[in-house]
Amino acid sequence: MAIIRISGPGSGRALNVLAGRLPNSRQASLRQIRDPQAGWLDEALVLWFPGPSSATGEDCAEIHCHGGRAVIRAIENSLAGLGLRQAEPGEFTRRAFLNGRMDLLEAEALGDMLSAETELQRAVLASSAKGHASNEVAHWREAVLSASAAVEQELDFSDDDQDGIAPTPGWCSDARRVAEEMAAWLAVPPAERLREGLRVVLAGPPNSGKSSLFNAILDEAAAIVSPIAGTTRDAIERPVAIGGVPFLLVDTAGLRDEGADEIERIGISRAGQELARADVVLWLGPEGEGPSGVIEVASMMDAAVWAPKGEGSLAVSAVTGEGLPELMSRLSAVGRDRLPKPGQVAVSRRQKQRLETARLQLLEAAEVEDLLIAGEALRQARHALDAMLGTVGTEDMLDSLFGRFCIGK
Amino acid sequence: MRHFPIIVIGGGHAGVEAACVAARMGLHVALVTMDATKIGAMSCNPAIGGLGKGHLVREVDAFDGLLGIAADAGAIHYRMLNRSKGSAVWGPRVQADRRLFGAAVRERVASEPTLEVIEGEVAGLRIEGGKVRGVSLADGMQLACDAAVLCTGTFLGGVLFRGEERFEGGRIAEGAAARLARQLRDASLPLARLKTGTPPRLDGRTIDWARLAVQPSDPDQWTMSPLSKERVNPQVFCAMTRTNSRVHEIIRANLSRSPLYSGAIDAQGPRYCPSIEDKIDRFGDRDGHQIFLEPEGLDTPLVYPNGISTSLPVDVQEAFLRAIEGLEQVRVAEPGYAVEYDHVDPRSLDRSLQMKDLEGLYCAGQINGTTGYEEAAAQGLVAGLHAACRIAGRDEPGLDRANSYMAVMVDDLTLHGVSEPYRMLTARAEYRLRLRANNASSRLTPLAIQAGCVSEARRRRFEAREEAREALQLALGRERSPSEMRTLGFAATDDAGRQPLGDWTRYPGIDLTRLAEVGLVPRETEHGLHSEVAEDLHYAPYVARHEAELRELRANEKIALRPDFPFHEVPGLSNEMVERLSRTRPQSLAQAGRVPGITPAALAALLVHARKHVAAA
Numbered sequence A: 001m002a003i004i005r006i007s008g009p010g011s012g013r014a015l016n017v018l019a020g021r022l023p024n025s026r027q028a029s030l031r032q033i034r035d036p037q038a039g040w041l042d043e044a045l046v047l048w049f050p051g052p053s054s055a056t057g058e059d060c061a062e063i064h065c066h067g068g069r070a071v072i073r074a075i076e077n078s079l080a081g082l083g084l085r086q087a088e089p090g091e092f093t094r095r096a097f098l099n100g101r102m103d104l105l106e107a108e109a110l111g112d113m114l115s116a117e118t119e120l121q122r123a124v125l126a127s128s129a130k131g132h133a134s135n136e137v138a139h140w141r142e143a144v145l146s147a148s149a150a151v152e153q154e155l156d157f158s159d160d161d162q163d164g165i166a167p168t169p170g171w172c173s174d175a176r177r178v179a180e181e182m183a184a185w186l187a188v189p190p191a192e193r194l195r196e197g198l199r200v201v202l203a204g205p206p207n208s209g210k211s212s213l214f215n216a217i218l219d220e221a222a223a224i225v226s227p228i229a230g231t232t233r234d235a236i237e238r239p240v241a242i243g244g245v246p247f248l249l250v251d252t253a254g255l256r257d258e259g260a261d262e263i264e265r266i267g268i269s270r271a272g273q274e275l276a277r278a279d280v281v282l283w284l285g286p287e288g289e290g291p292s293g294v295i296e297v298a299s300m301m302d303a304a305v306w307a308p309k310g311e312g313s314l315a316v317s318a319v320t321g322e323g324l325p326e327l328m329s330r331l332s333a334v335g336r337d338r339l340p341k342p343g344q345v346a347v348s349r350r351q352k353q354r355l356e357t358a359r360l361q362l363l364e365a366a367e368v369e370d371l372l373i374a375g376e377a378l379r380q381a382r383h384a385l386d387a388m389l390g391t392v393g394t395e396d397m398l399d400s401l402f403g404r405f406c407i408g409k
Numbered sequence B: 001m002r003h004f005p006i007i008v009i010g011g012g013h014a015g016v017e018a019a020c021v022a023a024r025m026g027l028h029v030a031l032v033t034m035d036a037t038k039i040g041a042m043s044c045n046p047a048i049g050g051l052g053k054g055h056l057v058r059e060v061d062a063f064d065g066l067l068g069i070a071a072d073a074g075a076i077h078y079r080m081l082n083r084s085k086g087s088a089v090w091g092p093r094v095q096a097d098r099r100l101f102g103a104a105v106r107e108r109v110a111s112e113p114t115l116e117v118i119e120g121e122v123a124g125l126r127i128e129g130g131k132v133r134g135v136s137l138a139d140g141m142q143l144a145c146d147a148a149v150l151c152t153g154t155f156l157g158g159v160l161f162r163g164e165e166r167f168e169g170g171r172i173a174e175g176a177a178a179r180l181a182r183q184l185r186d187a188s189l190p191l192a193r194l195k196t197g198t199p200p201r202l203d204g205r206t207i208d209w210a211r212l213a214v215q216p217s218d219p220d221q222w223t224m225s226p227l228s229k230e231r232v233n234p235q236v237f238c239a240m241t242r243t244n245s246r247v248h249e250i251i252r253a254n255l256s257r258s259p260l261y262s263g264a265i266d267a268q269g270p271r272y273c274p275s276i277e278d279k280i281d282r283f284g285d286r287d288g289h290q291i292f293l294e295p296e297g298l299d300t301p302l303v304y305p306n307g308i309s310t311s312l313p314v315d316v317q318e319a320f321l322r323a324i325e326g327l328e329q330v331r332v333a334e335p336g337y338a339v340e341y342d343h344v345d346p347r348s349l350d351r352s353l354q355m356k357d358l359e360g361l362y363c364a365g366q367i368n369g370t371t372g373y374e375e376a377a378a379q380g381l382v383a384g385l386h387a388a389c390r391i392a393g394r395d396e397p398g399l400d401r402a403n404s405y406m407a408v409m410v411d412d413l414t415l416h417g418v419s420e421p422y423r424m425l426t427a428r429a430e431y432r433l434r435l436r437a438n439n440a441s442s443r444l445t446p447l448a449i450q451a452g453c454v455s456e457a458r459r460r461r462f463e464a465r466e467e468a469r470e471a472l473q474l475a476l477g478r479e480r481s482p483s484e485m486r487t488l489g490f491a492a493t494d495d496a497g498r499q500p501l502g503d504w505t506r507y508p509g510i511d512l513t514r515l516a517e518v519g520l521v522p523r524e525t526e527h528g529l530h531s532e533v534a535e536d537l538h539y540a541p542y543v544a545r546h547e548a549e550l551r552e553l554r555a556n557e558k559i560a561l562r563p564d565f566p567f568h569e570v571p572g573l574s575n576e577m578v579e580r581l582s583r584t585r586p587q588s589l590a591q592a593g594r595v596p597g598i599t600p601a602a603l604a605a606l607l608v609h610a611r612k613h614v615a616a617a
């Protein structure tokens, strides 16, 4: 089976030509697909979604045809003959966003989710793509709007006008509460981490078995086939999935084995950089001599001279595979802990910046004495949230203001 | 046939500003109005200014307009609203003696040598080849012009309502402009209807003042226009009373007799200026609503009860009034009424308030769906100024949302349209911290001087003030060490470090007055300069945060969209967006972004297309 999706003002006409006539909207109907020139192509289920309440906000159609390449090609040719063209990558999402069917957060999450390769990536992003994150932001925006309305009521209507209306209490504590909720989001690692994977660096002195362990892990883990361009910088990095969690394995050994002095020096400093960027370090050297926070690994269990390390350490043999399952499950546990979890909202670094702006402005608004500055801070907070969703508006604030108060003479 | 470069139709608050600004720029102007003695008449409340509105008064004044000076000439009660809050939202407001205010306006109109007042009703516009060529009066007189400014207020198709009664009219006892309305409808101008109302006028001699709390005029000597040297009239008290449950009962029992509730009026009125019927119906839980009793003048017993605008029948008005404390014996001099009128959909106007499809026709004031004298005056000024600039071949003054409330209003009107009468609010101005009533002159008089619309006297005053500001700023820029500050008697600790004097004003106990006392800055010679500069310093960090936003705004403002920009050709815009954009026809990308419902993504698509167009052209 293959599904061909069509979006845009020409969808209705195209479906009409190919399927004889438009089916009832949103109902699957079985039709003979015929090309005006080439004749019968296939028997297929067709669906018709008139805009604007369709996935992209435009008229949409779907043809569920047989999956053979020849059939698909033939239908595509016929559509091209009608003046349609192939969608660019992400174009449906982009159109849905442009037409207001989806906000920025949803669009971003959907884009990421469609390229997800591990179960964790998919599970985390799915909830954002379905709008859970947007709902929360919209919720905050609502709270900020009410706070703004309360401040503007104070500012725009003099004491004379407000006779008998107590100033809305509690907007300050609302602002603080929202800021706290935002802080919880900010504590979650950014969505990019899901895509990039946790950086696991194998480190230790020369000949401590880094490369063999690196290869052993690679053999055991599921390779991620199409790393996102730019995440893998050189031969010693490998994206893998361990227990459904994305990792980027980094072998610093490669850097040391280059030989020449000059390269050696650069290599060492690069190893240092890798250690600094690492999320997890597997330390294969003498116990306690690695940087702090490492996972101690006593490698080469199979060697003649071998000693285990202390509590919490792992023991492994790249040759026999002994201890490897324990290492893998430790990594996947650490990964699940350090990456956004299903049910948590992971937003991109750019979105986190906006969120942080909103949070700081809310705290400022709740803090300052001059209401005008509070009003300004709330405006900035609103602006940041609007930017997150890709919407804008002072008019909304005024509506919220007038909906709630009897104001004026 | 006589020819005038500019003809202004309607001698209300919009009309006089439009006519006078063009005359100040040296153009010959005819001001055609139904009754020359009603020039400067206040239809409703005899008060000028208020929150947001006070800003507009000061801005009109910065362009050497009439409103501020006439308000001072008529003022019998001054009150700075919102004084307890930040100065950016202070609202200077005066109550004016109607007669004195009107006389001051007429005096200014008469003093313009190139301005001629013609009494008569404009019955039609002469339109040829898509342009306005002149006007015809009801008595048959024909006048030719290059531009006409329509400032007909509530008179276009005006109908007055009071209980079951109906009259055709624009204001009580004044005829409506029915013929003109018909012509405009026939010319398929986009018209719609709105309504507003006014309270009954009371005979002050029948009010029991002794029982009521009073509010005196502000004692400190500020004025509406910095050019007014002092207060010229004796100041009077206002008094306060309130409605009560008996009043509410009477009104509730008679709601069905109000044209607002009987369905006779279905046009939208202002939400922030509800009639007393509305207040009681919508906010029934309140046990009373405040009423301000405001004297209409020094030599009239008439009193304006602020807060009870109504169109209930006369007998109900009298009954509920007499249930109010202090008004038990009151005599109604003129009952309240509502007026429903035609207004032009302001989305058909460009940012100079000229009709996009009818060259030479400008609209200003209540005709554009606004309410209030200040809103009307500011639009009159904008329209007259732009019309004169166009005819005289001068550059338009660069008004935008970041430098004036006037531009905020024009922008809101022309991009959002109106669904209820539009009133200025400080919340509408996103750059409010820089748009204060007390810095209007600093913000706008330079633009006004450039446009050539200010008198010699104002220009000189402005320059003197700027000189004083420079001296002050120079002194504030000098760095001072903590020990220097201590020597002069200020509390300063060493960890504060050496810093410009201006930054020292953030520390407690250090302000411009004290700095002037010890001779660190010049003494205040220009009234209000010190407080203005002090506020600039206070808000500077917050204002600085606008910079990135403003850069983007101004860059987008420069990306022009042609009047015939093919929105329907832009890929990715929904039908709804295409429809809205095509109706509003924004003139720049920045404006397009302010059309409701236009998302940043849509804006990006527009930008791409606009660039393509420029490249192709």
Ligand SMILES: Cc1cc2nc3c(=O)[nH]c(=O)nc-3n(C[C@H](O)[C@H](O)[C@H](O)COP(=O)(O)OP(=O)(O)OC[C@H]3O[C@@H](n4cnc5c(N)ncnc54)[C@H](O)[C@@H]3O)c2cc1C
Pocket (backbone or CB within 6 Å): B009, B010, B011, B012, B013, B014, B015, B032, B033, B034, B035, B038, B039, B041, B042, B043, B044, B045, B120, B121, B122, B123, B151, B152, B153, B154, B155, B156, B170, B171, B176, B177, B180, B196, B197, B198, B273, B309, B337, B338, B339, B364, B365, B366, B367, B370, B371, B372, B373, B376, B377
């Ligand atoms: C009943 C009523 C209630 C109001 N209530 C409020 C309120 O509650 N709050 C508030 O802020 N504002 C209120 N106002 C509004 C305020 O009065 C107006 O906003 C302001 O006066 C508008 O100014 P303008 O210059 O646009 O028109 P106006 O002041 O109405 O002036 C219009 C002028 O044009 C002249 N004119 C009209 N047609 C012609 C013609 N064809 N030929 C020649 N001359 C013509 C008229 O004679 C008049 O002089 C109210 C007005 C009315 C009438």
